Amino acid sequence: MNGDLELLLKLQNIDYDLGELERSKEYIPDMMDNLRREIDDSRQRLELTREGLSKAQLEQKDAELQLTERQERLRKLQERMMAIKTNKEYDALVSEIDQVKREIGTLENRAMELMGFIENHEKEIRGYVEKAEAVAGANTEQLNSLQQQIDSVGNKVDEKTHERHSLVSQISKQTMLVYERIHRGKGGAVVVSVKKRACGACYKALPPQRIQEIKIGDRIITCDSCGRMLVWTSESDA
Ligand SMILES: [Zn+2]
Numbered sequence: 517m518n519g520d521l522e523l524l525l526k527l528q529n530i531d532y533d534l535g536e537l538e539r540s541k542e543y544i545p546d547m548m549d550n551l552r553r554e555i556d557d558s559r560q561r562l563e564l565t566r567e568g569l570s571k572a573q574l575e576q577k578d579a580e581l582q583l584t585e586r587q588e589r590l591r592k593l594q595e596r597m598m599a600i601k602t603n604k605e606y607d608a609l610v611s612e613i614d615q616v617k618r619e620i621g622t623l624e625n626r627a628m629e630l631m632g633f634i635e636n637h638e639k640e641i642r643g644y645v646e647k648a649e650a651v652a653g654a655n656t657e658q659l660n661s662l663q664q665q666i667d668s669v670g671n672k673v674d675e676k677t678h679e680r681h682s683l684v685s686q687i688s689k690q691t692m693l694v695y696e697r698i699h700r701g702k703g704g705a706v707v708v709s710v711k712k713r714a715c716g717a718c719y720k721a722l723p724p725q726r727i728q729e730i731k732i733g734d735r736i737i738t739c740d741s742c743g744r745m746l747v748w749t750s751e752s753d754a
Pocket residue numbers: 715716717718719720739740741742743744
């Protein structure tokens with residue numbers, strides 16, 4: 517293969533890596549934000565459920581106090597029944613007793629509801645605690661590894677840029693001009709494999725004569741359609 521082409525293949529790998537490193541400066545912080553948000557969300561859901569539980573527990577306590585108080589009142593009203601003297605007093609007392617009984621019924625229903633609610637919340641909380649711990653564990657591990665990646669981006673860029681300089685110094689100026697022009701204009705790969713007897717980038721079919729020239733590889737052949745440089749590789753035989 518033409519010496520420049522071999523060097524260009526290495527160069528475009530480096531350029532690809534450099535591009536990825538640049539992109540990682542954008543997407544790694546985004547990924548980290550998402551991981552932190554997941555941790556916060558799972559904790560918040562746990563907190564909200566815990567708040568709901570303690571509210572319900574307070575209300576349950578209050579309902580129990582009120583029940584005790586109503587039952588005590590009912591007992592006293594029923595005692596007074598023994599000492600009733602007039603029909604008028606009797607009617608008033610019966611209506612008061614009915615009222616207290618209704619209140620007791622309502623309070624008992626509410627206490628039952630709260631018991632079910634509390635049971636469900638306690639079960640949910642156990643699940644959310646496990647979930648929050650699992651999310652925090654897994655995401656913290658990922659966050660650490662992403663932090664390491666982002667810390668090393670600068671060094672990697674320096675390394676790759678250094679490699680790039682030394683490669684470029686070995687490639688002819690003319691070839692580099694073509695490479696840079698296609699790299700800027702098209703983005704992505706500049707040197708592409710022939711695939712199914714066509715340009716591997718734009719799929720423009722190549723005449724047999726062209727393919728022979730590319731196979732020989734002693735000079736740089738570009739695609740008539742997209743201008744990329746064509747090489748014959750193991751992918752080309754498929
Ligand atoms: Zn092409």
